[in-house]
Amino acid sequence: MIMVMLIFLFAVLGFVFFIWLKADRSYQSSSSVASAYDDWTDDLLLERLWGEHIHLGFYRNHSELGDFRSAKEDFVHELVKWSGLDKLPPGSRVLDVGCGIGGSSRILAKEYGFDVLGISISSSQVRRAKELTRQGVSCSFQVMDAMNLQVPKGSFDAVWSVEAGPHMPDKQLYANELLRVLRPNGLLAVADWNSRDLNLVKLSFIERLVMGQLLRQWAHPQFASIADFRQNLIESPYALGLIQTDDWTSYTLPSWFESIFEGVRRPGAVFGLGPGAFLKGLREIPTILLMHWAFSNGLMQFGVFRLETNNID
Numbered sequence: 001m002i003m004v005m006l007i008f009l010f011a012v013l014g015f016v017f018f019i020w021l022k023a024d025r026s027y028q029s030s031s032s033v034a035s036a037y038d039d040w041t042d043d044l045l046l047e048r049l050w051g052e053h054i055h056l057g058f059y060r061n062h063s064e065l066g067d068f069r070s071a072k073e074d075f076v077h078e079l080v081k082w083s084g085l086d087k088l089p090p091g092s093r094v095l096d097v098g099c100g101i102g103g104s105s106r107i108l109a110k111e112y113g114f115d116v117l118g119i120s121i122s123s124s125q126v127r128r129a130k131e132l133t134r135q136g137v138s139c140s141f142q143v144m145d146a147m148n149l150q151v152p153k154g155s156f157d158a159v160w161s162v163e164a165g166p167h168m169p170d171k172q173l174y175a176n177e178l179l180r181v182l183r184p185n186g187l188l189a190v191a192d193w194n195s196r197d198l199n200l201v202k203l204s205f206i207e208r209l210v211m212g213q214l215l216r217q218w219a220h221p222q223f224a225s226i227a228d229f230r231q232n233l234i235e236s237p238y239a240l241g242l243i244q245t246d247d248w249t250s251y252t253l254p255s256w257f258e259s260i261f262e263g264v265r266r267p268g269a270v271f272g273l274g275p276g277a278f279l280k281g282l283r284e285i286p287t288i289l290l291m292h293w294a295f296s297n298g299l300m301q302f303g304v305f306r307l308e309t310n311n312i313d
């Protein structure tokens with residue numbers, strides 16, 4: 001009996017690994033990113049597993065492990081503090097670029113009193129973000145491409161963007177758009193998955209294979225390094241000052257394993273959606289493990305960016 005179960009288990013894992021290796025979700029255009037997020041939203045799997053935030057958690061102290069959802073909320077508050085947004089008065093206009101299903105936008109509106117516009121390339125995410133936002137919360141959502149923001153120059157007091165940058169095909173244009181819509185002396189809060197500076201240390205053979213999968217599996221055209229994206233912000237025609245950066249890899253690293261453990265902590269979240277959802281969830285595990293490897297071994301870094309004029313610390 002045990003033998004049969006083991007054979008069955010290996011067959012399922014082998015099948016999932018085969019699908020992972022063969023399937024191609026590589027970046028083609030903004031539409032391929034939109035349809036990837038439409039799928040991830042419509043099947044409800046991500047939301048039921050990880051809640052309203054599609055970003056990593058913040059763990060100052062690794063003994064806090066165990067509550068992935070509250071670590072994600074902590075992340076939002078830490079980035080608010082680090083970028084100085086907590087100094088803005090209630091009613092300030094904030095643009096959330098690549099807002100997912102609105103987790104950060106709602107915290108910024110409810111807990112800091114901001115008037116938030118969240119934009120995403122995925123129409124399913126925008127629909128879901130609206131559904132999840134109660135009446136009276138000062139948040140609206142629109143489908144919009146971050147490469148071509150349909151908002152006037154200087155119209156926001158702060159611009160917020162979390163983990164959207166890896167999907168952007170032109171990092172200079174992304175940086176230009178973030179700064180164009182920000183008013184002078186406005187605040188910037190960007191958090192991103194970055195590669196290390198590949199001009200300084202080239203990819204090894206193994207790293208090249210890993211990097212290929214990190215790009216291909218989750219519709220990423222390219223990762224910028226922290227230094228390169230900082231330079232993009234500085235060189236933008238709309239630059240508003242010097243840019244400060246930090247590396248939050250150690251604060252966010254536990255999130256990768258935590259995101260897998262959530263499936264064990266909440267089996268009902270996955271199984272409740274049927275066997276297809278279970279296989280879909282399993283399919284993401286190799287990429288999550290490679291991400292953990294890449295962030296632990298210095299191939300990837302978790303960069304945060306703010307304007308030097310931000311009044312912080």
Ligand SMILES: C[S@@+](CC[C@H](N)C(=O)[O-])C[C@H]1O[C@@H](n2cnc3c(N)ncnc32)[C@H](O)[C@@H]1O
Pocket residue numbers: 030033034037052053054055097098099100101102103104119120121122125144145146147161162163164167168
């Ligand atoms: C990893 S999710 C992060 C979501 C959200 N910031 C959060 O933290 O929950 C990346 C987000 O970027 C959005 N995105 C990717 N490319 C985009 C583009 N060209 N324009 C607007 N949004 C984009 C995706 O639709 C998705 O909402």
